[in-house]
Amino acid sequence: MDQLIRLLMRTAYWVRHPPSRMQMYVMAAVVVIAVLCVAIEAFWGWPSGLRVNRVPRDLGFRPL
Template identity: 40%
Template structure:
């Protein structure tokens, strides 16, 4: 974690944000955790997996 995040957290403690902003941040964190849990439980969809490209053909002169 970078020092910038520590400064941001300290600012939140000194000047707490409004309840709507706290709710928004908690909702975003919850959505991220939900996506992570579903991905771990169900697995990554094959349709979203990128195709591996072969190495380009190198011609030696």
């Protein structure tokens, strides 16, 4: 199913059956955490200890 149609169907369901107050708090917290992560990445950058280092393809191991 197309992503846009799925989103519109979910939105229509939420209009007919609104989520509880606790679900709304959880969704808001997830959005705030995501925005905070993006802001940290944009202003200070990602810590070098959490970066993924590429492994060379040829490690010298040759199967028989």
